[in-house]
Amino acid sequence: MGAAGIKLHPACRVRQEGFGLLFYDSRGPGLLFAETKRLLPVDFFDTVRGLEEFPEGVAEKQKPALKKLYVTLLERGFLREQSIC
Amino acid sequence: MSNRFVDEGMSAPVNLTWEVTLACNLRCRHCLSSSAEPVPDELTTAEALEVVEQMARENIFQVNIGGGEPFMRPDFLEIIDACHAKGIMTCISTNGTLFDQELVDFLSKTRLVAIQVSLDGAKKETCEAIRGKGTYDPAIKALKLLANSPIPTSINTVLTTSNAAEVPDLQVLADEIGVTLRISRFRPSGRGAQTYEELKPTPEQLVEFSNWLGRNDNIRTGDSFFSLTPQERQGLGLNLCGACKLTCCIGPTGKVFPCAFLQDENFEAGDIRQNTFKEIWDDSEIFNSFRNLRIYSCEGCERYDQCHGGCPAVAYYLKGDIEGGDPECIERCVTSLADLGTQSQAV
Numbered sequence: 001m002g003a004a005g006i007k008l009h010p011a012c013r014v015r016q017e018g019f020g021l022l023f024y025d026s027r028g029p030g031l032l033f034a035e036t037k038r039l040l041p042v043d044f045f046d047t048v049r050g051l052e053e054f055p056e057g058v059a060e061k062q063k064p065a066l067k068k069l070y071v072t073l074l075e076r077g078f079l080r081e082q083s084i085c
Numbered sequence: 086m087s088n089r090f091v092d093e094g095m096s097a098p099v100n101l102t103w104e105v106t107l108a109c110n111l112r113c114r115h116c117l118s119s120s121a122e123p124v125p126d127e128l129t130t131a132e133a134l135e136v137v138e139q140m141a142r143e144n145i146f147q148v149n150i151g152g153g154e155p156f157m158r159p160d161f162l163e164i165i166d167a168c169h170a171k172g173i174m175t176c177i178s179t180n181g182t183l184f185d186q187e188l189v190d191f192l193s194k195t196r197l198v199a200i201q202v203s204l205d206g207a208k209k210e211t212c213e214a215i216r217g218k219g220t221y222d223p224a225i226k227a228l229k230l231l232a233n234s235p236i237p238t239s240i241n242t243v244l245t246t247s248n249a250a251e252v253p254d255l256q257v258l259a260d261e262i263g264v265t266l267r268i269s270r271f272r273p274s275g276r277g278a279q280t281y282e283e284l285k286p287t288p289e290q291l292v293e294f295s296n297w298l299g300r301n302d303n304i305r306t307g308d309s310f311f312s313l314t315p316q317e318r319q320g321l322g323l324n325l326c327g328a329c330k331l332t333c334c335i336g337p338t339g340k341v342f343p344c345a346f347l348q349d350e351n352f353e354a355g356d357i358r359q360n361t362f363k364e365i366w367d368d369s370e371i372f373n374s375f376r377n378l379r380i381y382s383c384e385g386c387e388r389y390d391q392c393h394g395g396c397p398a399v400a401y402y403l404k405g406d407i408e409g410g411d412p413e414c415i416e417r418c419v420t421s422l423a424d425l426g427t428q429s430q431a432v
Contacts, residue, residue, distance in 0.1 A: 010196075015097075016096070017095060018094070018096070022099070024099065024146040026146070026147065027237075029100075035090070
């Protein structure tokens with residue numbers, strides 16, 4: 001078993017809004033409003049990412065908040081853990 | 086649910102209601118859209134598939150499909166197939182009469198479908214008094230077929246004065262079959278406008294139902310009951326009318342409205358045959374006026390943050406004023422019961 005990464009759950013979708021990203025979970029259905037502005041590209045979680053992986057250009061001071069968002073998305077089922085290799 | 090982000094304005098609805106046909110093999114007395122025969126100029130298959138293309142382009146996540154009985158439309162499976170191919174979740178409201186194993190197998194091919202089967206009473210006689218003779222058993226059969234499939238399925242019950250006492254039994258029935266229970270609000274639109282006074286729940290029933298909801302957080306209500314949502318359920322769903330902010334409605338001929346209950350020419354926001362959905366969503370004066378709607382008369386109420394004035398459609402049909410505040414919100418129910426108590430004491 002390789003190291004775990006995170007990826008958008010197949011039951012979930014995401015789109016860009018003015019405030020940031022809007023996550024939708026068809027299983028609830030449920031919504032999550034993430035106030036990320038343009039910090040996180042809408043397709044960022046289409047591929048497996050590490051919990052410490054951030055888009056290019058993200059400042060160091062912004063990383064803790066983004067990591068907290070990743071954890072929230074994971075806990076609420078919008079993301080799921082997936083083997084990286 | 087954060088209202089701040091919704092108030093900023095969304096690029097598109099999160100979900101929309103699409104009444105794909107007015108054709109229906111039943112004549113339910115409370116039908117919100119007076120369904121019976123199809124409208125002559127309903128969207129063609131090509132036009133319906135173009136609607137799906139536009140929904141996908143705007144990243145609309147979910148379409149709640151009703152009517153009419155959607156399965157009466159000959160091309161309905163083609164339409165939902167197109168939705169699923171684009172990743173759009175379909176939540177289909179049906180009377181269940183046209184279900185068989187073959188249809189359930191077809192629908193089970195995707196994880197992007199959920200089904201609501203209408204049932205308006207736990208007892209056959211209660212249900213059929215509203216939906217017509219011979220409607221109960223086929224609905225139960227459909228529910229059982231669906232319960233044995235991977236399709237998320239619910240009983241959908243419109244709360245009326247005749248079935249209010251059976252709500253706990255409906256939950257038992259849903260549990261026995263292996264589906265969930267969803268309760269929807271009865272609104273005075275379509276045929277429901279003619280039967281409203283006869284079938285609407287009483288204030289006592291609404292208060293009792295509100296209390297029951299507070300003890301049963303597994304019951305789904307969609308955005309039906311924010312006008313009487315008890316504190317215990319805050320956070321389970323919307324606490325405001327989502328019309329024109331998170332949702333809207335496309336009618337059988339492609340006309341676009343704020344919600345399924347406001348398919349009235351006074352609220353026609355546009356026509357998908359004349360404009361793109363995006364143009365209507367962004368530019369419609371009706372939609373923009375709804376987005377700025379504030380029910381000032383309710384702002385002094387201590388429950389204002391919980392319902393924001395309730396359902397504008399009910400206010401429109403009962404008071405002729407969408408800004409008038411929901412006349413059947415829980416606060417008004419409690420007040421009317423208290424008034425009755427005072428009057429009877431005085432007598």
